[in-house]
Amino acid sequence: MGILHLSIELTLDLVALISGIILIVRAKDNYPKLYWGIIAVGIGLMFSWENIGWLTIVTDTPEYNFTDLLCIEKMLKWYALANIVALFPIASLSPGYLNHFRIFTFLLPPIITITVGICYLGFNGIITPIYSLNEIIPNINNTDVKLRVCIFLLSVITPLFILIYAMVSTKTYRKINNNMHLFIGFLFLFLGIYILFTLSINEFIFNLFGITAIVFTVLFSILYLQSENPFSDHISMVLNTEKEMPQIEKSPQPLPLFSSIEAYLKEQHPYIDQSYNIKDLAKSLNEKEHDISMAIKSQGFTGFREYINCNRLEYFRQLAIGNSEKSVKELMFLCGFSSRATFYRNFSEKYGVSPSKFIEDQQIKQ
Incomplete structure (x- = not known):
């Protein structure tokens, strides 16, 4: 059963990788499509490498070695990717709005946090073992525990802020469609899994996080192959019913x-x-x-x-x-x-x- 499961995952990994390459080639001046293609290629390569490694050593269900709670490496990996992916609703609703300066502004908190986390691991590296939630408060005075709690809170709050900003911004040029709702739903699902994954040591959550990530990548890679912007509709392309008229006022x-x-x-x-x-x-x-x-x-x-x-x-x-x-x-x-x-x-x-x-x-x- 383990080999079958890994084979299915590997197939999805390769689909993500190939679709990502196609998106990069076809992107032209559609930068969200280009960046999504890069993300798909990165995730496809990373997961493919991991699953090929598992397939060469397992005969049944693989054994996982889990570290303690609030693992800095795990949180920093999530933090980097989560904030980039959370920018897609803004890029979709407001084409051309995200220039280099604005992208840097949105990503400044994770850049600083990730830099601090990497520096701590590289120059100090003292990690207090924590294997249950009950051990966090008694060890909160330890420098590494304070840092890990701060990174965890920021890694949850910052992507949420970016998503909320996209929904309430008055600079939106386009109309949200059902794919956008699905995309945001996936991000909230990821957030819930990430919280469980970070605050517990659980093989099921580990597998759920991986399969959800690759399904998410493949699904929206396919949508990007079908459409220039699968997450929103250009206002002039929406039927001008009375219900839609308020959207026209947002036209840039x-x-x-x-x-x-x-x-x-x-x-x-x-x-x-x-x-x-x-x-x-x-x-x-x-x-x-x-x-x-x-x-x-x-x-x-x-x-x-x-x-x-x-x-x-x-x-x-x-x-x-x-x-x-x-x-x-x-x-x-x-x-x-x-x-x-x-x-x-x-x-x-x-x-x-x-x-x-x-x-x-x-x-x-x-």
């Missing part, structure tokens, strides 16, 4: 360059070329690719590809209204789409109906 003010981009695309329709990219657009407007990307993100788009696909969808709608006799496939290629699955998914999300149904409705109107 675009950078001046965005008006030039919009005017050029509406006039020239260069995106009908399936290979059209941000380099072509920058060359046409005599602008830098980075400036083009930031202008697009200032209007709430995750990146160039999402923006171009949105224009292609609108162009399809225009063509379908005037050429309802043409098939969906014909119109789809005329608009620059190369993937049928991507086209159908994006069109349904934007207009609330399938492309076929939209064309049928146009034929009835005529």
Whole structure:
């Protein structure tokens, strides 16, 4: 049973690794996708190495050697990754908001804490053995116990603060979707498992933490492969019902360059070329690719590809209204789409109906 369990985990590890590599290659100017790909590759490599090692030495269920409670190494590993992952809701809801300075500001508490923890282990290294919660208070005067308690509290509070900030920030440009709720739910699940994992010595919790981490990574890697931004919807792509109207008020003010981009695309329709990219657009407007990307993100788009696909969808709608006799496939290629699955998914999300149904409705109107 142990070998079967490890084989399943190893398969998921390899899926995470491969999907992460694909995301890195496809990311372009979509930085959340790039960073998620890097995380997926890192987790896939780490877990693969560990499970391959177990498979070479076990014949049944592996034996685990657990250290004492409030293990500094364990907490620092969690603290580093948890804060990075907690930034994804902000990056998703506010494209372009997280520049290097803001990322550094959000990550400053864990950077300082991790540095202190590493320095203590490297230059002092005295660790008081604690094997139950009842032993924490009697040993609280020990320097290492105080440090470990502080690291534990910060490693819980800081990711929570970042998540709450994303939910209450007035700088959000996009609308939260169900995938975002699932993502946040996973983070709270991780937080609960981490607390149990840090305050107890339990083989079940150890295994639960590992399998949850890899399932979480694989699930959202697949979603990132399917969508430019799986955690939120661009406001203009949401049906403007009365319920959704308050979201429109949050639409950001675009950078001046965005008006030039919009005017050029509406006039020239260069995106009908399936290979059209941000380099072509920058060359046409005599602008830098980075400036083009930031202008697009200032209007709430995750990146160039999402923006171009949105224009292609609108162009399809225009063509379908005037050429309802043409098939969906014909119109789809005329608009620059190369993937049928991507086209159908994006069109349904934007207009609330399938492309076929939209064309049928146009034929009835005529």
